[in-house]
Amino acid sequence: MSKEPELAQIHAGFPSPAEDFMDVALDLNKELVRNPSSTFFARVKGDSMIEDGVCDGDMLIIDKSAEPADGCLAVCFVDGEFTLKRYRNMGSYALLIPANKEYKPIRVDADNQFAVWGVVKYLIKKV
Amino acid sequence: MLGLCDCNNFFVSCERVFRPDLEGRPVVVLSNNDGCIIARSNEAKALGIKMGTPLFQVRDLIRRENISVFSSNYQLYGDMSQRVMNILRQSAPGIEVYSIDEAFLNLDQMPLEKLQPFARALSARIRREVGIPVSIGVSPTKTLAKIASKLCKSYPALKGGCLMYRKQDVEKVLSKFPVGDVWGIGRRICARLNAMGITTALDFYNLPAMAVDSQFTVTGLRTWKELHGEPCIGFEDVQQDRQTVSISRSFAKEMTTLEELDAAISTFTGKVAEKLRKDGLCAEQLGVFILTNRFREDLPQNYQIKTTLFEVATDDTLELSERAATSLRQIFRPGFAYKRAGVIATRLVPKKGVQASFLDTIDRDRRSLLMDIIDNINKVSGNYTVRLASQGAMDQFSTRAMVSRRFTTSWDEIMEVKC
Numbered sequence: 001m002s003k004e005p006e007l008a009q010i011h012a013g014f015p016s017p018a019e020d021f022m023d024v025a026l027d028l029n030k031e032l033v034r035n036p037s038s039t040f041f042a043r044v045k046g047d048s049m050i051e052d053g054v055c056d057g058d059m060l061i062i063d064k065s066a067e068p069a070d071g072c073l074a075v076c077f078v079d080g081e082f083t084l085k086r087y088r089n090m091g092s093y094a095l096l097i098p099a100n101k102e103y104k105p106i107r108v109d110a111d112n113q114f115a116v117w118g119v120v121k122y123l124i125k126k127v
Numbered sequence: 128m129l130g131l132c133d134c135n136n137f138f139v140s141c142e143r144v145f146r147p148d149l150e151g152r153p154v155v156v157l158s159n160n161d162g163c164i165i166a167r168s169n170e171a172k173a174l175g176i177k178m179g180t181p182l183f184q185v186r187d188l189i190r191r192e193n194i195s196v197f198s199s200n201y202q203l204y205g206d207m208s209q210r211v212m213n214i215l216r217q218s219a220p221g222i223e224v225y226s227i228d229e230a231f232l233n234l235d236q237m238p239l240e241k242l243q244p245f246a247r248a249l250s251a252r253i254r255r256e257v258g259i260p261v262s263i264g265v266s267p268t269k270t271l272a273k274i275a276s277k278l279c280k281s282y283p284a285l286k287g288g289c290l291m292y293r294k295q296d297v298e299k300v301l302s303k304f305p306v307g308d309v310w311g312i313g314r315r316i317c318a319r320l321n322a323m324g325i326t327t328a329l330d331f332y333n334l335p336a337m338a339v340d341s342q343f344t345v346t347g348l349r350t351w352k353e354l355h356g357e358p359c360i361g362f363e364d365v366q367q368d369r370q371t372v373s374i375s376r377s378f379a380k381e382m383t384t385l386e387e388l389d390a391a392i393s394t395f396t397g398k399v400a401e402k403l404r405k406d407g408l409c410a411e412q413l414g415v416f417i418l419t420n421r422f423r424e425d426l427p428q429n430y431q432i433k434t435t436l437f438e439v440a441t442d443d444t445l446e447l448s449e450r451a452a453t454s455l456r457q458i459f460r461p462g463f464a465y466k467r468a469g470v471i472a473t474r475l476v477p478k479k480g481v482q483a484s485f486l487d488t489i490d491r492d493r494r495s496l497l498m499d500i501i502d503n504i505n506k507v508s509g510n511y512t513v514r515l516a517s518q519g520a521m522d523q524f525s526t527r528a529m530v531s532r533r534f535t536t537s538w539d540e541i542m543e544v545k546c
Contacts, residue, residue, distance in 0.1 A: 037210040038256035040535065042542035049546045060544060065256040075544050077147045084546035098546075115147055 032122050038065035040118065042075065042082075049073075049084055052099035059124040060084070066119035073120040078106065079113050087116055128242055128265055128292065129362065130232035131272035132215055132249070134208075135260040135280060137228035138166035141207045142197050144258035145534050145542065153194040157182060160377050160526050161198050198527030206535040210257045218249050223363050231269060233362055246288025250279075254287070265290045269360045270353035273310040274300060274328070292356070301328040301354065311350040316343065328354065372408070374398045375469025379526035381420060382465045388417060388455060393517035395470040396451040400444040401505075403472060404498060409440035409481050410472035413447060415454040420466035429465075431458035440474075440481045443494050444501070447472075448515055 033039045044058045052073070060075070068074050074087040076096055085096035085106065093109040108114040134140060138156040143149050153170035157163065164171075164180045174192055176185055182196075189196060208227045215222045221233035237245060246263040253261050264275025265288070275291040278300060282289075291297060306328050307317035325331050331339075332354045339351045349359040374395040382388050392415055403410060416432035433454035441447060451470055483491075501513045532540035 035256065037214050040542060041538075042544045044546055045543050046546040054546060059541075064258060065252075080148045082542065082544045084544045113148060117147065 032061055034121075035063065035065065038063055038118075039121075040064055044084060048098040048100045048103045050100050052086075054084065054099070054123060055125065057126070060120050061122040061124065062118035063121050064118040066121070068116040068119050075117045075120065076108075077113070077115045077117045078108055082117065084120070128234045128237065128239075128267055128290075129269065129272055129358075130219070130234050130246060130263050130265045131225075131269065131276045132211075132230050132232060132253075132261050132263045133273075133276045134211060134228035135262055136166055136168055137208075137259070138197075138199065138204055139168045139171075140259045141200070141204050142195075142531055143168075144207070145531065146195075149195055153192055154197070155189075155194060156197045156199055157527075157529070159199060160379050161528055162377070165199065196529050198530035200527075200531050200533065202533040202536045203531065207257060207259060211253055211259055211261065214249075214253055214256060218245075218252075221362065231272070231362065232263075234265065243288060243290040246290065247286045248288075250287030261287060263288045265292075267292055267356045268353040268358045270310050270350055271297065271356065274304060277304075277308070294356075297354075297356070298329060298332070301332050304328040306331045309350060309354070311346055311353070316347060370475065371471055371473045372399050372402045372406075372410070372475065373469060373471035374402075375416070375467060375471075376521075377467045378465070382468075383461075383463070385456070385459050385461075388459060388465060388468060389452060389517060390519045391468050392451050392455050392470060393448050393515060394519045394521060395468070396448045397444050397514060397518045398521060399470050399472050400442055400447050400498075401502065403442040403475070404502060407478050408475045409442045409478050410437070410447070411440045411474035411476060412436050412472070413450055413454070414471040414473065415451050415458065415469075416471070417455070417458060417465045417468045419463050423464075423466075426464055427462065429460055429463040431460070433458045434473075436474075439484045439487055439489075439491070440476050442478060443489070443491075443498060444515065445494070446489065448517065452517070 040062045042060045042062055044054055044056060044060060047056055054073075062075050068087050068089075070087070070089055072087055074085065076083050076085060076087065078096070083096065083106075085098060088095040088097055093107055094114070096106040096108065098105065139154045142154060142156065151170065152168070153174055154168040155164045155171050155176060156166035158165045161182060164176060164178065164182065164185070167176050167178070171194060174188065174194070176188070188194070204227060212222070212224055212230060215230050215232060219232035219234060220236060223231040225231060234242060234245075242265045246265050250261050250263050253259055262276040262279035264272040264277070264279065266272040266275050271291060275289045278291065279285045279287050279289045291300060304327060306312055306320050306325055307314070309328050309331070312320070312331075320326075320331060325334070331351065334351070336348070336351065340348050352359050376391070376395070378391070382391065412434060414432055414434040416430070418430040419426060419428050421428065435450060435454055437446075437450070504513050532542075534540060534542055
C-alpha cells in the first residue's frame with residue numbers, strides 16, 4: 001500500500017471542513033453481531049417456519065449465549081438434529097412450535113436428547 | 128496471583144460444539160494426515176487410547192466402542208481459540224497466549240477473596256458463549272497455576288475454577304500429583320527423580336533447595352522454587368520475536384517426481400513468504416528439506432536439506448520461490464519416495480532494518496508494492512486468488528477424510544438448521 005506519496009500531494013488548499021466530523025462508516029457486523037465470541041451463522045433448510053417469514057436458504061445470526069425467552073425463535077438440538085422452532089417452556093416438558101399448518105408441534109421431555117443451542121437474533125434474506 | 132486457562136480436550140470440545148450428541152461419548156481427533164490421534168475425549172482416554180497412537184493400531188477398538196473420529200479442522204479450532212482468547216482479554220488486564228488452547232492471565236490487581244468466584248464465573252462464561260469447557264487454575268506461580276487447572280479437570284465440583292495458594296492446600300495437592308506431570312519436569316529428569324525414589328510432586332518439593340541446585344539444571348531449581356510459590360517464570364505480555372518461519376507437511380501419498388515436489392515446495396515457500404510479510408520480517412537464509420518415510424523400512428531412505436543465504440534479506444515470494452526451486456533441484460534424488468517436505472526461513476530481520484546492497488538486481492520498492500497488492504487481493508478474495516503458476520493450495524497436501532465443516536470461517540460450510 002503506497003499511501004505516503006499520495007498523502008504528500010494534499011499539502012495545499014483549504015482543509016476539509018468535514019474532517020472534524022469524521023465518523024466511522026456503518027458496519028453491519030457491529031450492528032448485527034453484538035458478541036462475536038458467541039455468535040454463529042447458519043443456513044435454513046426447510047419450510048416449517050414459513051409463516052414467520054423464515055424461508056429455505058435464509059441465513060440465521062445466532063447468539064449461543066442468550067437465555068431463551070418463552071416463544072423465542074430458537075435453534076434447538078433434538079435427538080441428533082438441529083431444528084429451528086419457536087420455543088415454549090412448559091415446565092416439565094417443552095414444545096417446539098412450527099409456523100406452518102402442515103407441521104405439528106414437537107413435544108420434548110426428559111426422554112429426548114434436547115438443548116436450546118442458541119437464540120436467533122437476526123434473519124438475513126436474499127431478495 | 129496469576130491464572131492459567133486451559134481448554135479441556137480442546138479439539139474434541141470444538142467438534143462437540145457442533146455435535147452436541149457427542150457429549151459423553153468417546154471422540155478422537157487425528158493429526159494432519161489422519162495418521163495419529165492428537166486429541167481425546169475423557170471417554171476415549173478411559174478406553175486406554177494414548178496420545179499419539181497411530182490410527183491403524185486402534186481401528187478395531189474404534190469400531191467396537193463406536194468411537195467418533197475426526198480429521199483435524201485447524202480452521203475451526205483456530206477460530207474457536209480466538210473466541211476464547213477474546214473473552215480472556217476482556218476479563219483480565221493482561222493475558223499471555225501460551226498455545227492454541229492455553230493462556231496465562233495477569234490477576235495481580237484482584238483482591239484475594241474475588242479470585243475463586245472470578246475463575247468460576249469466567250469458566251462458566253466461556254462455556255456459555257463459545258461452548259468450550261475450560262479449567263482455570265489460580266496460583267502465585269505459573270507452575271502451580273498449571274497444577275491447579277489440572278485439578279479442575281479431576282474435580283467437577285470445582286466448577287472449572289480453582290484457587291490454590293495456601294501452603295497446606297498446595298502440599299496436599301502435590302502429595303497426589305505425579306512429579307512427571309509437573310510443568311518443566313521433562314522425561315529425563317523424571318526418570319532420574321523416580322530412580323531416587325521421588326515419585327510425587329511433594330517428594331520433589333520436600334527436597335532441600337541445596338540438593339536440587341547441586342543435582343539438577345537451572346530449570347530444575349526454578350521449578351522447585353515455583354512449587355514453593357516463588358514466581359520465577361515471568362509474565363510475557365509481548366510475544367517473543369520470531370526466530371524462524373517454517374512450513375512443512377507430510378504427504379498422504381509419497382512423492383517420487385521432481386514436478387510433484389516442486390509444487391509442494393513452491394506452495395510452502397509462498398506461505399512462508401506471506402507469513403514473513405505479515406510479521407514485517409525478511410529472511411537472510413532459506414532452507415529446503417525433503418525426507419522419505421522412516422516407518423517404511425522396506426524402502427530406501429533419504430533425507431536432504433539445502434540451506435542458502437541471500438545477499439539482501441528478503442520477503443519476496445518470487446525471489447524465495449526461485450531460490451527454493453533451485454535448492455530442491457540440488458537435493459532431489461530420483462528413486463526415492465518422499466513422505467515429507469518443508470521450507471524454513473531463518474536469520475530473520477525486521478524489514479525496516481534490511482541492509483541494501485550495491486549489487487542488488489531487484490527493484491525492491493516495486494516488488495514490495497507487488498507483494499502488498501497480491502496479499503491484499505488474497506485477503507479480500509480468499510487465499511490463492513493470486514499465486515505463482517507453480518504454487519498449489521495448501522489443502523492438497525493433506526488427507527483429511529473425516530473432517531468436519533469449517534462452520535465459522537467459510538460461508539459455504541456454515542451450520543445447517545432444519546426447519
